[in-house]
Amino acid sequence: xxxxxxxxxxxxxxxxxxxxxxxxxxxxxxxxxxxxxxxxxxxxxxxxxxxxxxxxxxxxxxxxxxxxxxxxxxxxxxxxxxxxxxxxxxxxxxxxxxxxxxxxxxxxxxxxxxxxxxxxxxxxxxxxxxxxxxxxxxxxxxxxxxxxxxxxxxxxxxxxxxxxxxxxxxxxxxxxxxxxxxxxxxxxxxxxxxxxxxxxxxxxxxxxxxxxxxxxxxxxxxxxxxxxxxxxxxxxxxxxxxxxxxxxxxxxxxxxxxxxxxxxxxxxxxxxxxxxxxxxxxxxxxxxxxxxxxxxxxxxxxxxxxxxxxxxxxxxxxxxxxxxxxxxxxxxxxxxxxxxxxxxxxxxxxxxxxxxxxxxxxxxxxxxxxxxxxxxxxxxxxxxxxxxxxxxxxxxxxxxxxxxxxxxxxxxxxxxxxxxxxxxxxxxxxxxxxxxxxxxxxxxxxxxxxxxxxxxxxxxxxxxxxxxxxxxxxxxxxxxxxxxxxxxxxxxxx
Amino acid sequence: xxxxxxxxxxxxxxxxxxxxxxxxxxxxxxxxxxxxxxxxxxxxxxxxxxxxxxxxxxxxxxxxxxxxxxxxxxxxxxxxxxxxxxxxxxxxxxxxxxxxxxxxxxxxxxxxxxxxxxxxxxxxxxxxxxxxxxxxxxxxxxxxxxxxxxxxxxxxxxxxxxxxxxxxxxxxxxxxxxxxxxxxxxxxxxxxxxxxxxxxxxxxxxxxxxxxxxxxxxxxxxxxxxxxxxxxxxxxxxxxxxxxxxxxxxxxxxxxxxxxxxxxxxxxxxxxxxxxxxxxxxxxxxxxxxxxxxxxxxxxxxxxxxxxxxxxxxxxxxxxxxxxxxxxxxxxxxxxxxxxxxxxxxxxxxxxxxxxxxxxxxxxxxxxxxxxxxxxxxxxxxxxxxxxxxxxxxxxxxxxxxxxxxxxxxxxxxxxxxxxxxxxxxxxxxxxxxxxxxxxxxxxxxxxxxxxxxxxxxxxxxxxxxxxxxxxxxxxxxxxxxxxxxxxxxxxxx
Numbered sequence: 001x002x003x004x005x006x007x008x009x010x011x012x013x014x015x016x017x018x019x020x021x022x023x024x025x026x027x028x029x030x031x032x033x034x035x036x037x038x039x040x041x042x043x044x045x046x047x048x049x050x051x052x053x054x055x056x057x058x059x060x061x062x063x064x065x066x067x068x069x070x071x072x073x074x075x076x077x078x079x080x081x082x083x084x085x086x087x088x089x090x091x092x093x094x095x096x097x098x099x100x101x102x103x104x105x106x107x108x109x110x111x112x113x114x115x116x117x118x119x120x121x122x123x124x125x126x127x128x129x130x131x132x133x134x135x136x137x138x139x140x141x142x143x144x145x146x147x148x149x150x151x152x153x154x155x156x157x158x159x160x161x162x163x164x165x166x167x168x169x170x171x172x173x174x175x176x177x178x179x180x181x182x183x184x185x186x187x188x189x190x191x192x193x194x195x196x197x198x199x200x201x202x203x204x205x206x207x208x209x210x211x212x213x214x215x216x217x218x219x220x221x222x223x224x225x226x227x228x229x230x231x232x233x234x235x236x237x238x239x240x241x242x243x244x245x246x247x248x249x250x251x252x253x254x255x256x257x258x259x260x261x262x263x264x265x266x267x268x269x270x271x272x273x274x275x276x277x278x279x280x281x282x283x284x285x286x287x288x289x290x291x292x293x294x295x296x297x298x299x300x301x302x303x304x305x306x307x308x309x310x311x312x313x314x315x316x317x318x319x320x321x322x323x324x325x326x327x328x329x330x331x332x333x334x335x336x337x338x339x340x341x342x343x344x345x346x347x348x349x350x351x352x353x354x355x356x357x358x359x360x361x362x363x364x365x366x367x368x369x370x371x372x373x374x375x376x377x378x379x380x381x382x383x384x385x386x387x388x389x390x391x392x393x394x395x396x397x398x399x400x401x402x403x404x405x406x407x408x409x410x411x412x413x414x415x416x417x418x419x420x421x422x423x424x425x426x427x428x429x430x431x432x433x434x435x436x437x438x439x440x441x442x443x444x445x446x447x448x449x450x451x452x453x454x455x456x457x458x459x460x461x462x463x464x465x466x467x468x469x470x471x472x473x474x475x476x477x478x479x480x481x482x483x484x485x486x487x488x489x490x491x492x493x494x
Numbered sequence: 495x496x497x498x499x500x501x502x503x504x505x506x507x508x509x510x511x512x513x514x515x516x517x518x519x520x521x522x523x524x525x526x527x528x529x530x531x532x533x534x535x536x537x538x539x540x541x542x543x544x545x546x547x548x549x550x551x552x553x554x555x556x557x558x559x560x561x562x563x564x565x566x567x568x569x570x571x572x573x574x575x576x577x578x579x580x581x582x583x584x585x586x587x588x589x590x591x592x593x594x595x596x597x598x599x600x601x602x603x604x605x606x607x608x609x610x611x612x613x614x615x616x617x618x619x620x621x622x623x624x625x626x627x628x629x630x631x632x633x634x635x636x637x638x639x640x641x642x643x644x645x646x647x648x649x650x651x652x653x654x655x656x657x658x659x660x661x662x663x664x665x666x667x668x669x670x671x672x673x674x675x676x677x678x679x680x681x682x683x684x685x686x687x688x689x690x691x692x693x694x695x696x697x698x699x700x701x702x703x704x705x706x707x708x709x710x711x712x713x714x715x716x717x718x719x720x721x722x723x724x725x726x727x728x729x730x731x732x733x734x735x736x737x738x739x740x741x742x743x744x745x746x747x748x749x750x751x752x753x754x755x756x757x758x759x760x761x762x763x764x765x766x767x768x769x770x771x772x773x774x775x776x777x778x779x780x781x782x783x784x785x786x787x788x789x790x791x792x793x794x795x796x797x798x799x800x801x802x803x804x805x806x807x808x809x810x811x812x813x814x815x816x817x818x819x820x821x822x823x824x825x826x827x828x829x830x831x832x833x834x835x836x837x838x839x840x841x842x843x844x845x846x847x848x849x850x851x852x853x854x855x856x857x858x859x860x861x862x863x864x865x866x867x868x869x870x871x872x873x874x875x876x877x878x879x880x881x882x883x884x885x886x887x888x889x890x891x892x893x894x895x896x897x898x899x900x901x902x903x904x905x906x907x908x909x910x911x912x913x914x915x916x917x918x919x920x921x922x923x924x925x926x927x928x929x930x931x932x933x934x935x936x937x938x939x940x941x942x943x944x945x946x947x948x949x950x951x952x953x954x955x956x957x958x959x960x961x962x963x964x965x966x967x968x969x970x971x972x973x974x975x976x977x978x979x980x981x982x983x984x985x986x987x988x
Contacts, residue, residue: 435681
């Protein structure tokens with residue numbers, strides 16, 4: 001199986017870093033240090049071999065002048081030397097029967113050196129070596145300590161202060177697969193700050209050999225990955241992608257950010273990685289056919305990924321909206337409709353139940369209860385829990401958007417756990433929003449996230465996240481996979 | 495002049511709070527405490543009169559049973575008593591010849607009590623009293639200490655912890671005018687967290703008397719306000735709004751978030767404040783004619799307000815893009831094009847200058863320099879400064895989007911001040927983005943903001959902000975006011 005080889009990128013038993021050096025400004029230094037530190041901490045359990053003809057020792061590791069001098073079998077080599085030297089390295093790798101190579105070095109197809117890239121690939125192909133890159137960041141996998149990101153976690157400013165610059169996110173459910181290294185790094189910074197964990201990170205750059213398709217195929221059977229975030233500027237081997245992506249998407253949600261939508265954007269993409277993007281409408285069709293959710297922008301990309309990794313899909317388009325604030329409720333309704341979702345009236349039974357609760361003084365007399373439910377400024381924690389439960393029960397409702405604006409005086413934090421408990425009784429998805437960028441807003445969103453209910457800073461973000469859950473549900477239904485998916489989702493098998 | 499009366503809401507020499515009480519759960523308590531605290535701290539310089547027939551003394555202030563018992567002239571009364579009592583209060587206010595009244599109380603038009611609301615207004619009209627509300631939060635103006643927000647800054651959780659819940663933002667350039675109180679409060683929380691200052695805050699709720707139009711008319715001559723953020727669910731007296739909004743917008747940018755765009759949204763709006771929203775297309779036309787920038791969602795609302803309050807408008811649609819990361823650059827280009835902006839090639843002179851810099855090794859040999867300029871992973875602080883200056887100089891370029899992804903190793907923080915200095919030489923706008931949610935990303939964006947260059951967390955956000963600057967520029971040009979506006983903008987007279 002091919003996926004065994006791809007697995008070697010994440011689980012190598014031995015790694016040589018070619019271009020490892022003591023100069024802290026060099027990528028080869030940072031990458032070697034990553035491995036050496038992870039080895040010291042007991043995270044990386046394989047063997048490490050620095051390769052640099054000018055040195056004998058590096059961080060107490062014996063340094064080799066060529067990989068052919070290394071006695072042990074090499075699972076992975078990481079190449080961080082100038083492009084022109086890479087063919088020679090690859091010849092050595094052929095002799096050593098290396099399994100996989102990550103070529104960090106730039107200076108290939110992306111600057112017009114197409115022949116050089118082809119030459120490197122042809123050597124590797126003959127020897128059966130799989131290549132990630134060139135012109136990429138490679139792999140980050142926190143569990144085995146493989147970290148070929150050449151950007152150190154901290155940076156020293158001109159003031160002398162050391163500051164977190166490129167954090168590695170915690171372990172979690174989302175895989176990041178990216179053509180752009182810079183965007184990949186930015187994504188790690190975003191996810192680390194938002195405390196969203198990742199399973200695996202792959203930056204494949206020029207994708208001279210291993211493509212996005214192979215990586216997502218590998219991730220299909222990766223038990224640690226619940227959702228895949230894919231950033232691409234073009235897609236290679238479209239027909240294969242169509243087949244594989246659909247197979248994967250039926251089991252595991254994929255969110256794509258495909259840039260170069262516009263004419264000027266496509267031009268910029270071409271000069272970036274030499275990508276020939278083709279018509280953007282073709283990509284729209286490809287994503288639709290394969291069930292890949294296409295995000296409109298960076299924020300939707302992360303928001304949809306978070307929703308799909310945390311919540312089951314919505315098996316219909318009718319959304320129940322529960323709010324304590326009229327204005328933001330309307331904003332969410334607007335965005336739902338613009339995304340093709342419905343915020344229709346509840347079933348008669350639900351309306352009657354709400355009326356009774358109002359009559360008995362359990363909900364505010366003037367609360368709107370015909371969807372959206374607006375609990376008004378008199379909202380309490382208990383009201384939220386009662387109302388959410390009722391909405392979940394309505395057979396006409398396929399998902400809930402909860403707007404829990406924390407500002408109102410009688411609302412405390414108790415309802416957060418309450419809602420999380422209630423949601424466990426149902427297989428319908430729920431997302432939430434609280435607006436604000438200070439203490440209680442951040443706390444509220446963080447708590448919901450931790451309890452598996454994705455929380456967003458604006459009502460429209462929450463609506464867009466729900467739209468991703470609906471779209472994925474529609475895809476599964478169309479392919480009659482919704483029951484199978486839900487079963488696995490709730491058995492925690494995705 | 496009417497605006498003199500409106501000014502009384504912000505600068506009252508004497509205030510009575512009707513419904514002031516010792517019960518900390520009551521709105522009347524919070525509002526009275528706001529005034530009493532601001533008086534103690536020397537911020538509120540007027541006189542304060544608590545009104546509550548059940549008490550003699552409140553926080554060492556003599557308590558009155560009716561306002562007619564107060565000897566002094568009353569500029570402002572704040573009404574926080576049940577709706578049915580309000581007509582009687584208003585009769586007393588007539589006798590006292592009160593100038594202005596903020597009716598916080600709900601229970602009027604928004605729940606169908608239209609006659610009650612009309613009755614209150616008719617009493618006030620006869621006596622020449624201007625009303626803000628009912629069903630509103632009223633006014634927050636940090637300079638004079640008028641704070642009728644009944645939501646305390648902190649909240650005590652069930653755990654016993656006290657936590658910031660409804661912060662008041664610092665003083666700044668943006669006025670918030672909002673129909674929805676809950677959204678208004680949420681906006682304050684957002685702006686406080688993002689460290690964006692506000693000049694004045696007005697929540698007008700049911701707008702039984704004072705409307706959005708009068709408030710923005712007042713803000714036209716308010717020297718502290720550089721840009722107006724207006725949240726509405728409907729607009730009263732459309733013809734007047736058309737006239738006034740355009741007059742204001744020619745001098746001062748207005749950003750509107752009009753919710754109830756969708757059919758379900760309009761239905762929700764109707765049940766929220768009793769607003770009859772009318773066709774949404776009409777609003778599109780109204781905003782276009784008046785030069786009001788209509789935001790698509792909450793985030794764009796704040797982002798556009800920030801850009802327009804900090805930067806001059808763009809006097810054309812051609813945008814120069816400067817980046818150190820290919821992928822995010824393409825994302826910004828895509829969003830520019832989708833908003834009708836152009837990222838065209840530079841003038842020949844600029845292209846030649848860039849070529850020379852590359853030849854001399856001052857910029858990376860493989861940097862793309864035909865717009866976007868991609869300084870690549872080799873970027874340094876100096877390169878950013880040199881490239882930005884060149885792009886500013888290009889006569890074909892009307893504004894700059896700078897993507898300063900901080901992750902790259904040789905980029906420090908020095909360029910932030912450098913870019914700010916360079917931008918001062920030109921009258922073209924500049925906005926920036928850095929992606930990430932940890933230390934250095936937050937620091938970078940914060941520094942740019944402080945230096946007057948609006949910074950955003952995603953490339954698309956930056957592009958949308960630039961689009962607001964372009965759209966406002968187009969409106970000024972169409973009305974031949976661009977020179978006048980720029981003159982005043984740079985004389986700091988807006």
